[in-house]
Amino acid sequence: MYTFIIVDDEALIRRGMLKKIRATEIGSELAFAGEADNGEDGLALIRSADPDIVITDMRMPEMDGKSFLKLLQADFPDKKIIVVSGYSDFEYMREAISAKAVGYLLKPFSRDEIQETLRKAVGLLETERSARAQMARSESEKEALSYAADLQTLCHLILGIQRADQAPVMRSSRLRSLPDAARYALLTLTAPDRLPAEPAGTDPADALYVPHAHHDRMGFLLLLLPLPDRMRGDEEAAYAERTAHLVLGHLPAGSAIGISGAKTDWRRLEEAYRETVAALDARPAAGDAPAVARYAGGRPAADAVAWEPMDELVFFLESGNVPRVAEWIGKLFDDLREMSGLTLAEVKETCRILVHEARELLQRTLAVAGGPPASSSFEVVLRTSFDSESLRVYLLQLLPDIAAMLRERSAYASDQLVDNIRTYVERHYDRTLTLEKIASLFFLNPSYVSYLFKEKTGVNFIDYVNKVRMDRAKILLRTTDDKVYKIAKALGYDNPKYFFRVFKKVAGYTPEEYRLLAADDDKRA
Known part of the structure; x- marks a missing residue:
């Protein structure tokens, strides 16, 4: 509901005007906010009541209408002014026009006239209110889009998708001052289920949640750290761990959090992320692994397990x-x-x-x-x-x-078992090859494999394996400069001396002699 005041030096006129307004249809949509009998009091009333509409006379003591209108235009340009006068004076009309008055009514005026003018004032107020609301929505939408873009930028910097040649430029008002923060730690949050849109447990002034751009089971928390003169390194680490445990209490069961070391440069966000991953990966793979892991320096051992089968x-x-x-x-x-x-x-x-x-x-x-x-x-x-x-x-x-x-295109599709065994040897000569292993793969007895292989090929299994390996060794000796021990390893021989003996037995030369002879042959060719 909009409000209005009446400024007129005659009390009887003011009461009559108020009665006439209340008798109109639009009067029920307006609230009377007060009255004044001169311009000075009128200004004081406007300051205290903040009305939307000012209905004023032109001839008043102390401050006349002309001066009153000028001050209204200068100090309260958003007020809708309706000028009421008993004189059809050109100067009065010009002042009213200059003050952008909604209407100029000559006394006596009818209810229809005041209603029409008030409707015009209300219409202008509605239009302005709508424009302000639209502008506010537009600014709000712009801020929301800028904030979302800033979060995406931070996520891409964390993941290394976007290179960080300089500190990130934040567009949203919420994050504009973020690059000015002196120190921070990164917390990587991971969960078996979807993470909350905004995990609780932190003060928004000290921490910023950055959702993962592509995975809803993973996110990041930028924890702003106090300056070094306010907190030592061990206190800093303890503060980050306390925060992580608080956040963990609001995440799905089975969640985990990795904590980076303290950083002072926003260009090191990706480094901080790698530290959090290293902290999480360094946890035990089985048993009760800690849900919060802090980076302790270095990289976790990442050798593959020597699983025999x-x-x-x-x-x-x-x-x-x-x-x-x-x-x-x-x-x-x-x-x-x-x-x-x-x-x-x-x-x-x-x-x-x-x-x-x-x-x-x-x-x-x-x-x-x-x-x-x-x-x-x-x-x-x-x-x-x-x-x-x-x-x-x-x-x-x-x-x-x-x-x-x-x-659909298996290399072991032959109906001849020995052919399939030979195929396996030719494809996997670099692996451990024993009768027991072959028998296990093909669900047979080792003695039967030995008998069948010799029966079908005329050579025993181990001799066949050595022949395949030696043929490959000759190729490697001819075409590479690899050391003999490396070639032995590549062919499945853990003991280079054994490889040396087998090669000489099969080829009639040592590996080095064969390499030299092969080089001479290539030159003559």
């Missing part, structure tokens, strides 16, 4: 045995859980090598040009998973699918 799993992949692949993935993770001191980083590296090998098999079998395709989707899984179960679930989806594709 890995060759069996790879063979079942290669042969397209989907049920066995699923079974052996389960065995892999069961065994990993039993290994004491194993970190999540080591589990991830083991999975990475397994997936790489599976994709190499796929490329080799399906003859895809350009080498094995990059497993970008799996790398994303590795970067966003911080528990062994997530990795197990993903491998149970990925590897049986690869096995199914390989089954």
Whole structure:
């Protein structure tokens, strides 16, 4: 509801005017805010009551209408003015026009006249209110868009998607002063389920939540740290850990938080992120891993686990045995859980090598040009998973699918068992090859494998393995400058001296002698 005041030096006129306004239809939509009998009191009333509409006479003592209108225009330009006068004076009209009065009414005026003028004033007020609301909405939307863009910029800087050659420029008013913060730590939040839109547990003045741009189970908290003269390094670390535990209480069960070291440069956001990942990956892969992990320097050990049955799993992949692949993935993770001191980083590296090998098999079998395709989707899984179960679930989806594709063009499709064994040796001469292992892969008795292989090929199994390896060794000696011990390792020989003896027995020369003879032959050719 809009308000109005009446400024006139005659009380009777003021009462009559008020009565006439209240008798109009629009009068019920307006609230009377007061009256004054001169311009001075009128200005005081406007300051105290802040009316929307001012109805004023022109001839008044102390301050006449002309002076009153000029002050209104200068100090209260948003007020809607209705001039009421008993004189059809050109000067009065000109002042009213100059003051942008809504209307100029000559006394006596009718109810219809005052109603029409008041409607005009209300219409102008409505238009202005609508314009202000629209402007406010526009500013609010602009701020929201700027804030969302700022959060995305920060996320991209954290993930290294956007390079940080200089401190980020924040567009939103909420974050404009963020780059001025002297010190910060990054907290990476990860959860088995969707994270809250804005995790609780922190003071918005001290922490900023940055959602992950692509994964709703991961997010980041920028924790602003006090200046060094207010908090020592150990106190800083304790403060970050306390904050992490407070936030953790508002996250889904099974969540974890990694904490970076303190940073003073916003261009080091990606470095801070890598530290949080290192902290999370350094946790034990099994048992009760701590939910909050602080970066302690360095990188966690990330060597693949030497899991003895890995060759069996790879063979079942290669042969397209989907049920066995699923079974052996389960065995892999069961065994990993039993290994004491194993970190999540080591589990991830083991999975990475397994997936790489599976994709190499796929490329080799399906003859895809350009080498094995990059497993970008799996790398994303590795970067966003911080528990062994997530990795197990993903491998149970990925590897049986690869096995199914390989089954259609399996290298072991021959109905002759010995042909399949020879194929395995030729494809995997660099691995440990024993009768016991071959028998296990093909579900046979080792003695039977030995008898059958000799019966069908005329040579015993070990001699055949050595021949395949020596043929490959000759190629490597001819075409590379690799040291002999490296070639031995690449062919599955852990003992270079044993390789040396076998090579001389098969080729009649030592590896070095063969390399020199081969080089001479190439020159003569």
